[in-house]
Amino acid sequence: MPIDTSTPIPIYYQIKQEILERINKGDLKPGDRIESEEKLAKRYEISRMTARHAVTQLVTDGQLYRVHGKGTFVCKPRVEKSVATLTSFADDMKKKGYETHSDVISMTKMYPDEDVQEILNLKAEEEVFCLVRVRYANKEAMSYQKSYLPVKMFPNLDHHDFINHGLYETASKEYGIDPIQAKQRMEARTTSGAIAKHLQLDEGSPIFFVERITYSDNNRPMELAYSWHRGDKYIFEMKLYRES
Known part of the structure; x- marks a missing residue:
């Protein structure tokens, strides 16, 4: 031109x-x-x-x-993700034709702090699993995720394979628990420390931080997840409607 x-x-x-x-x-x-x-x-x-x-x-x-x-x-094309639908990382990537896998950084059974207890509606003596993963699409690091799940809902969750299988997939197939709805909060941040290293980013690179509380049937909280998505790989899309 x-x-x-x-x-x-x-x-x-x-x-x-x-x-x-x-x-x-x-x-x-x-x-x-x-x-x-x-x-x-x-x-x-x-x-x-x-x-x-x-x-x-x-x-x-x-x-x-x-x-x-x-x-x-x-740049490689960025992943467009709608914030109006409840989908998993694996579902989002597979729709784009990407191959996915995860590196499991840790899977720990622990007593959560008061904030996690309150969000997941747990008593002080009830434990959670804390699953930390780096999510990959076509062998490229896309997201760093930390998930808290009630042990009483998912006994022996630490026995399952989360390298090749997703969390929602396992919850549905092995426990008969499906995500129905979620409440989500997003922030624009910069990355540092271990998260920057795991996502193969320079210190100070832009990321999307997402806090999601996922609910199963009867409005039961099944997961509290914190996700750090690479800003150069994601576009979040939402539809807006004018109030009548």
Whole structure:
């Protein structure tokens, strides 16, 4: 697409749209390196600042990513997840055609703190399983998850395989307990420490933090889960309706 200087559309935006069109057509594939800002500036006969603005916009939009000393590359497609439906990680990934597995970091039987007790409606003497996993799609780390589940609902849960099988799948097949509804809270955060390491991210990288309380039949809380989703891999989508 040639640059049109007679239109009110900013030049940086025209360049951005041309690069985006090449990505959408498949001319630029995930992992491909794009031209340097200097080469873009020469090709379009514009300033490097304008070229940098176009590239930065695509980085911000999650279409490109920069590697220090190496250049700017095309991102892999991000997973679009609806927040209006109750689905598992495995279900979301399989709908996209991705192969999934998990690394189980730990599975511990413990007495929960007061906050977890209250959320899961437990007595002080009742234990929970704490399952910590890193979730993968096509061998790429996507999410770090910590789940608390009542031992009284899921006895011997620590005997099951959560590397190749999902939690909701196991709850349904082995215990006859299905998730019916959930309450969810989301925050934009930055990652650090062990979570950054497990997700293969630099310190300070953007993530989506999600707290979810899942309920089975009769409004029984069956799981409290904390999830840290990679900001460069996820797009959360919701439908909004105007109040009448």
